[in-house]
Amino acid sequence: MDAAHAQSHDHSHDDHGHKPSGIMRWVKSTNHKDIGTMYLWFSFCMFLVGGVMALIIRSELFQPGLQIVRPDFFNSMTTYHGLIMVFGAIMPAFVGFANWLIPMQIGAPDMAFPRMNNLSFWLLPPAALLLIAAQFMPGGGAGVGWTMYAPLSTQAGPAMDLTIFAVHTLGISSIMGSINIITTILNMRAPGLTLMKMPLFCWTWLITAYLLVAVMPVLAGAVTMTLTDRHFGTHFFNAAGGGDPVLYQHIFWFFGHPEVYIIAIPAFGVVSQVIPAFSRKPLFGYASMVYATASIAILSFMVWAHHMYTSGMPVEAQLYFMYATALIAVPTGVKVFNWVATMWKGSLTFETPMLFSLGFLFLFTLGGFTGLVLSITPVDVQLHDTYYVVAHFHYVMVAGALFSAFAGIYFWLPKWTGKMYNETLGKWHFWLSLVFFNVTFFVQHFLGLAGMPRRIPDYALQFAEFNMISSIGAFGFGLSQLLFLYIVIKCITSGEKAPDKPWEGADSLEWTHLPTPAPWHSFETPPVIK
């Protein structure tokens, strides 16, 4: 440990250590840690914006009838809640993790392209501005759903164009960020650190970045066609001109299904770092984890039409997509098994990161099971566009990706800030989030099974009780996140000093080779991995 200190301190005084002061440190940054920090804070701001939109939705749905908002505003809220949470909150959060951790975990001095890294981040604010400005365009926000299906999107007001260009900008940002991550992992590893010795978090990001480079351009193509259909007279999605609205759905979901794994796979990576650390055992089945992740990525390109069972397609195609989708349960099952087997006979302790990982494990698995239910065509035809689907993907996105992000933040906060968060408050944050999450979303399964459609501001009287419960849960969940903000700020301002390795079982380079807090440049000279 002492040798490692000396190594990283030796090089901290050369000219690379120079940083502009004040705001320019952030605006002009070429440092992966600062950029990672900006990603994480931006993501949290968007999480609050998207969260407020969710609370507007839940307020309207508290009781049947139209009380608070107009229906078109309600539709706009569901649309931008989805877009902002997916592209503004969850994805940037995990890119923030990637920025902070990948160079430290592979023993690199920084990302491969530090300036492009900063550009990837700074494209997010204009995109967020476009999405928010869309609310104030003539006719209000585009209430087309986050999927932006034609023909609704080809007929929506000017807000749709801001949304389209926001998606383009987010796509450019994601592609550049991904190219940077792939290049960093493939070219910047310390000598001796072979691919199969990398921490699993790096593996999951390598695979995710590949997915992003492959599908973000396809989404750009889809929204470009929407744009030309709207303003330049093409007929891609218009039957009168030989096109087809279903064509949009095919192109969108060719992006959209891998996108689900773009969100989930880095979450798997975080959990695969946290569970072994608190089980004080190496990850069970490392190689099978890598292969399972890669299998999920490859399968994700071949299952897109399971989002479209009710759009009309030949029975043969429905059968194929049903079986292919169910197949994804196999590698996912391998992963869940490995996480459980990692804990088996481990010396377990339950600090906040571990609690969030266990919450992830239980609830993500539940979300996976409802996904399996929805993969069955005849069942999906019943449940399509009901609250069952809403419940399903919130189990995956919130209890899956978001809980994993919380686990990661609590886990690495000591390394990032040099200070410990308050463990008691962290546990409160976990239990409040867990309970309110289930109060919000578990009942939505029942609503969906009973036939309540999604994306509708009013509903029949028999759904009243469960909606009220769900809305109460949503406000509880939202307020619990303010506790999270308080814990993080308190940790930064007045947390106790953290040791170099606060977690006994953590074994990747950032814990074993770097002091706490991590120095401005981690590895000017790469460590040698045996």
Next chain:
Amino acid sequence: MSNQASGNYYLPQPSHWPIVASIAIGFLGFGASFTVNHMPLGYALLGIGFLILFFMFAGWFTAVAHESEGGNYNKQVDISFRWGMSWFIFSEVMFFAAFFGALFYMRSISVPDLGSLTHQEFLWPGFKADWPATGPGIKETFSPMGAWGIPALNTALLLTSGVTLTWAHWGLLKNNRTHLIWGLVLTIALGMIFLGFQIYEYSHAYSDLNLKMTMGAYGATFFMLTGFHGFHVTVGTIMLWVILFRSVAGHFKPDNHFGFEGVAWYWHFVDVVWLFLFVVVYWL
């Protein structure tokens, strides 16, 4: 391990170019949105956005070229650039794949389906699903673009430009600067003749063939695929101009010239896309 990390990987100083690019993109996003909706300020915002964008590209790439010539980039940085450019080109391939996918879908699924018996009976009586088709709701007619006139000539031009570019590369490898510069000049000339022919072809399409972007399935896929390809050729030609100027200024060495190779890769990528276009858009 082949790619050993070394201790002197070039880490750039803090830079203002990313934020300049971000501001440009912000102006372009709002400008384009306002312009397509005929709202005030649209063109002004768009214009400012493009100005900032060009300023940014010029400044950023000049900085990178100076760093490269200043010997800041070691072997490992060079490998990073290679990975980066390869994955960028892969993302471009996927962008074109979306439009090729739309063409295949319309040609073999949606247009034939609109001409099927059920549709003929209930929705679009009398519509025959022969390709090239506009679609059942468009009464205007057009003539498709033939493959063996200008498009075939353009194929030959682009393929030749690939050869001249490789020839220029050989000149660079032999450190024969005249050879290198003439190779680039020829490549740029061929690229610009290609673009000139494309412009002529578009005016021919609009004025003589009545082939317009609004002409349903054929018009949309024809103009979007050839249009995006033409845009990429334009970008490629600008990139070739840049490396021509750099070659004249004495940049690039036989053993270190990724700037040249990156442009060459891009140019060959544009060439390959054209071959697919020629076969499935013009010919079949």
